[in-house]
Amino acid sequence: MTTATIDRLAYFPYTPRLHQERAVNLAVEAFSSNTVGLLSADCGIGKTVAVLSGYFAARAKDPSSRLIALTRTHSQSKVFESELEVLRGMDSTLAATTMVSRVHVCPIRHEMESLSSTGFMRACAGMIRTGQCNHYWNLYQKSSSEGGRITIREEAHHVIDDLLDSGVVTRERAEERAEQEGYCPYEIMKLCARKSRVIIGPYGYLFQTRVREALLGFIGIQLHDVDILVDEAHNLSSHVLDAETAKLSNEDLRWLRENSQLVVRETGISWIKEAIDFLWETMMIHLDSMRHKGERVLDKWDVSPRFIKEGDLDLLHEAGRPGMNDPENASLAETPLDRLIEFLYTAQKASRSDGWHVTIQVQKNWQDDGPSSRSTLMIQPLNSAGLTAPILRGARAAVLMSGTL
Ligand code: SF4
Structure with a gap:
């Protein structure tokens, strides 16, 4: 699809304000040409919805495309969640999930007092291995017919699909549903992310090698399949x-x-x-x-x-x-x-x-x-350029946006 044939405002949910149309155009150009785009625009012009709608316009013929939106703070993630909820009003099949660390949402964290996060991760792995974590084993089962392979329980598939179909999967929604069903909230978010077109997470998800490999490995895609959106990108260098x-x-x-x-x-x-x-x-x-x-x-x-x-x-x-x-x-x-x-x-x-x-x-x-x-x-x-440039260039496309670039 050439940029000339793209209906650029097809996914824009409001009447575009001054400069918003230019922001949509920049996103369409960057994503459809598979390159890296830089959007610098004042705070308050509505960059998030402009770039998201530009992304969906550019990838309209490719519903299996994946966008990873990286934010620095919880409040930035909330802006993405609420704009994606608005965009779901135009396309109810749009699946989106925010990922949060396991250690921050574990409902039995207090039972595993340990000196470190390392200790927590070990304790969590031990609880799973010994069958003591019901939150985990209510969600998964060992399949005896497949040599003990761990699979998702049938009823859990329905819960995941229902969560994704009924809105953006935020931390709050995942925790609430996990509590109702007796599931691990982190595992719920992880499974929802695997089926989501948009995943919201911290910068470290793509800019730290080990975390990136884990995330992409779990979703089953390569870096060159992924579109990237970096929010408040002026923070990226110092963050990395x-x-x-x-x-x-x-x-x-x-x-x-x-x-x-x-x-x-x-x-x-x-x-x-x-x-x-x-x-x-x-x-x-x-x-x-x-x-x-x-x-x-x-x-x-x-x-x-x-x-x-x-x-x-x-x-x-x-x-x-x-x-x-x-x-x-x-x-x-x-x-x-x-x-x-x-x-x-x-x-x-x-x-x-x-x-x-x-x-x-x-x-x-x-x-x-x-x-x-x-x-x-x-x-x-x-230097940070040596750490960020290979990721941005190695992705399918990327847009860096900021109010102060
Ligand atoms: S699997 Fe989930 S609920 Fe169980 S210990 Fe680990 S983080 Fe906590």
Whole structure:
């Protein structure tokens, strides 16, 4: 279909306001020419609905196309959800789902007190394996005729279809329906996403390798099949750099030293105590010689203990991260132990290449009871373009939109 034959406003649900028509045109051009488009327009002109309707116009002859809309915040996701609900008024077959991390929607999270998200993921996997999580096994079954393969229960198919047919699958709708049926809300969202034409998720879903592979593997498509829409794209570069940056503060290290027995027990790895002491020593030695400077560049070997067993670390990192075919939110580094594992993993990567910048940073704060300071060991990638460009170019098409590009 050439752009000349596309009915550009066929899916636009309102009377177009000033500039909205140009935004629709840009989306149509980018998606139908399979290229990367950049939309910079002031806040409030209605970019989201313009680009979504342009997307559906460009892909009108390809109902199996997939759009992954990436947002930075919960409120941005809500805007997508409400505009997609309006577009469903024009095409009731339009299926759309928002994905949220497993750890944030698990109804029995409180029963699995653990030091880390890694611990939560392990506990969740254990509950599934031992048959203790009814929320999971109400949804799935082991098929004896297929050698124990896990399949979706017949009645669950109907629930998924009903959710998708009756509106955009938001976190709230998924949680409410999961509670009624006794299902795991995360698994509900995952199954709905597999059947959705539009999936809404955080930037990390496509810009973190492991998460991207898991998501695309689960849906059963390749990157070159996917259209991408990045909201508030001026945040993308810093987000990607931040997401790849590993940090460990003096407070984290203090907590880890005080709880080192617990940490060894939870991870099952004895050298981890030595690694904590190694990083603490690095921090103390360099703090002593920094005087009043706020930052000092370190050698990569200052943060990468040579005695670490790479195989152990990979297993540990893997346990807290999404496995293949199980897309998850990338931002699981919520506790000092999560941050330690992420830090050691990144330090290993940094020790093998020159594309990283290792520093110690000191931030002074003034509080009512006097000055205090926070020190942080930091490992950052040197540039974000090398991380984002291959994804944007490797997709079928992409539109980056922003109010301040
Ligand atoms: S399968 Fe779902 S409900 Fe069960 S423990 Fe894991 S996240 Fe929680």
